[in-house]
Amino acid sequence: MARRVAVVVFPGTNCELDVARAISSLGAHTESVFHLEDSLGSAEAVIIPGGFAHGDYLRTGALAQFSPIMESVSAFAAAGGPVLGICNGFQILTETGLLPGALQKNAGLKFLCASVGLSVASNRSVLTRTTTVGDQLQIPINHFEGNYICDRETLAQMKANDQIVLRYTDNPNGSLDDIAGVSNEAGNVVGLMPHPERASAEILGSVDGLVLLESFLAPL
Amino acid sequence: MKFLARVEVGHQAGILDPQGATVQRALPALGYENISEVKIGKSIRLVIEANSESDAREQIEKMCEHLLTNPVIETYEISLVELTGDAAENSAGE
Numbered sequence: 001m002a003r004r005v006a007v008v009v010f011p012g013t014n015c016e017l018d019v020a021r022a023i024s025s026l027g028a029h030t031e032s033v034f035h036l037e038d039s040l041g042s043a044e045a046v047i048i049p050g051g052f053a054h055g056d057y058l059r060t061g062a063l064a065q066f067s068p069i070m071e072s073v074s075a076f077a078a079a080g081g082p083v084l085g086i087c088n089g090f091q092i093l094t095e096t097g098l099l100p101g102a103l104q105k106n107a108g109l110k111f112l113c114a115s116v117g118l119s120v121a122s123n124r125s126v127l128t129r130t131t132t133v134g135d136q137l138q139i140p141i142n143h144f145e146g147n148y149i150c151d152r153e154t155l156a157q158m159k160a161n162d163q164i165v166l167r168y169t170d171n172p173n174g175s176l177d178d179i180a181g182v183s184n185e186a187g188n189v190v191g192l193m194p195h196p197e198r199a200s201a202e203i204l205g206s207v208d209g210l211v212l213l214e215s216f217l218a219p220l
Numbered sequence: 221m222k223f224l225a226r227v228e229v230g231h232q233a234g235i236l237d238p239q240g241a242t243v244q245r246a247l248p249a250l251g252y253e254n255i256s257e258v259k260i261g262k263s264i265r266l267v268i269e270a271n272s273e274s275d276a277r278e279q280i281e282k283m284c285e286h287l288l289t290n291p292v293i294e295t296y297e298i299s300l301v302e303l304t305g306d307a308a309e310n311s312a313g314e
Binding site: 059062101104105 | 234236238239287288290292
């Protein structure tokens, strides 16, 4: 199991403590890494949590790609290290080019905060490799820009490579093909709009997020 | 040379523009039944010093590809006006 998990913190990130708590509850150690740092240290896995990195100025996730730490994150990802982007972290990974596609405003033009149903679409990714395709999960979303989009060729490519990781069972935001989470071609970089850390204890109403986080920490 | 550049950021074909669509649906309520294709984008204005207009344009295109726009969902159109005299001094392009 990955025992040391780096949680990247930008100005405006606000889910880092929730993520750290959920990860700790699974027995791993987390370390916050501020965006101005240029090293991930001895981390065995990296999480980019949700929030509003750099105030979401220009576009959500757009400015984070220029933070010094992202060079290390890109190198870590290229070397096959597990990288997870949650919500704003997903937006950052698409803007950085580590994941295909983009997240645009929800089709209904409303900020959405709700528990949604998800279906595991691929268990080839680090986030789902201990699950079974078709597994149903209940995990909250909390976003304005979660409407996944990519061009036709990219979608066809992602389908061919089995890169669509999670789908909404009842599409809340207009996402193309009901996409809630995707991976890179290798499957070691995953982004999703739902917040697994917010479904990590009974008192939160669901522990389904732990299934995903456990998979993420599982040995490669 | 100094230029005032305007970058009009729009949506790629096939990308939903929910804001534009919502405004389009609202306009008939004001009595305007003659409206179609409402698009809402972004306008970015900046002052750039460059050796020539084509040099300025080339630099701004790079900015658009790497930061100002997301080519997956957005398009851009650059227009440049050379600033001379007082306008160049003040740089604000007002």
